[in-house]
Amino acid sequence: MNKQPIGMFDSGVGGTSIWKEIHELMPNENTIYLADSLNAPYGEKSEKDILELSIKNTEILLSRNCKIIVVACNTATTNAIDYLRANYKVPFIGIEPAIKPAALKSKSKTVGILATKGTLSSSLFHSTSENHASGIKVVEREGTGLVNLIETGKVLSLETKKLLEEYLDPMIAAGIDYLVLGCTHYPYLIPILKEMLPDNVKIIDSGEAVALQTKAVLEQHKLLNLSMGKSNLEFYTNAEIAVLSSFVDDKSTTVSFLDF
Numbered sequence: 674m675n676k677q678p679i680g681m682f683d684s685g686v687g688g689t690s691i692w693k694e695i696h697e698l699m700p701n702e703n704t705i706y707l708a709d710s711l712n713a714p715y716g717e718k719s720e721k722d723i724l725e726l727s728i729k730n731t732e733i734l735l736s737r738n739c740k741i742i743v744v745a746c747n748t749a750t751t752n753a754i755d756y757l758r759a760n761y762k763v764p765f766i767g768i769e770p771a772i773k774p775a776a777l778k779s780k781s782k783t784v785g786i787l788a789t790k791g792t793l794s795s796s797l798f799h800s801t802s803e804n805h806a807s808g809i810k811v812v813e814r815e816g817t818g819l820v821n822l823i824e825t826g827k828v829l830s831l832e833t834k835k836l837l838e839e840y841l842d843p844m845i846a847a848g849i850d851y852l853v854l855g856c857t858h859y860p861y862l863i864p865i866l867k868e869m870l871p872d873n874v875k876i877i878d879s880g881e882a883v884a885l886q887t888k889a890v891l892e893q894h895k896l897l898n899l900s901m902g903k904s905n906l907e908f909y910t911n912a913e914i915a916v917l918s919s920f921v922d923d924k925s926t927t928v929s930f931l932d933f
């Protein structure tokens with residue numbers, strides 16, 4: 674039995690899409706979530722800056738006794754996870770665009786991927802694409818501007834719809850049958866994406882797989898919390914509490930400001 678919390682961080686509110694999957698799968702686990710909204714978007718920053726921010730977030734979570742860290746951000750994972758794994762003792766779970774399942778399932782052999790500039794330009798993303806999507810046409814688009822709109826609560830706005838039209842049109846014209854969401858903010862766009870995409874295009878993200886992997890790694894390290902008590906669910910933001918609260922509409926959570 675291990676009651677230490679699972680630590681998670683993202684450049685902002687997006688990683689709450691991963692937190693939800695993890696909490697649903699393991700409701701008795703204590704969690705600490707850090708939303709570094711002050712520094713969002715990470716996707717437009719240099720690899721060095723993304724690494725420094727990832728180190729800062731990791732050290733805060735470790736100072737709060739986390740037993741495992743979920744990097745709930747594709748951009749931070751693809752730019753920093755190798756360093757984090759090599760330099761800290763706790764296990765790290767990362768999230769990468771689900772290019773492999775999309776490539777395996779695609780009938781049109783054409784898949785779209787929407788992710789940040791930081792993710793699409795990373796060497797980890799390139800090697801994953803080369804290893805798992807050979808023979809598949811991958812239509813990549815940077816989702817510039819989308820994270821900012823989501824961070825300011827404009828998820829279902831006209832502005833968001835216009836940007837998405839610009840990003841999706843070339844993918845639809847190329848004949849994609851899978852759209853990979855390569856940023857943890859983007860699952861919040863699924864309602865609009867469903868309206869905009871042709872019926873045969875399926876949307877795929879990595880949230881559930883990350884939750885299953887987190888459970889498997891906790892089990893493997895004998896770190897699961899087997900107690901049945903009520904879990905302690907802490908959320909911290911260095912920006913607007915109201916914005917983060919609107920993404921975690923779970924009554925049992927506490928959302929606080931933290932200067933980090």
Ligand code: DGL
Binds near residue numbers: 714856857
């Ligand atoms: N949620 C982050 C990701 O998964 C957003 C990146 C950003 O802040 O640009 O990539």
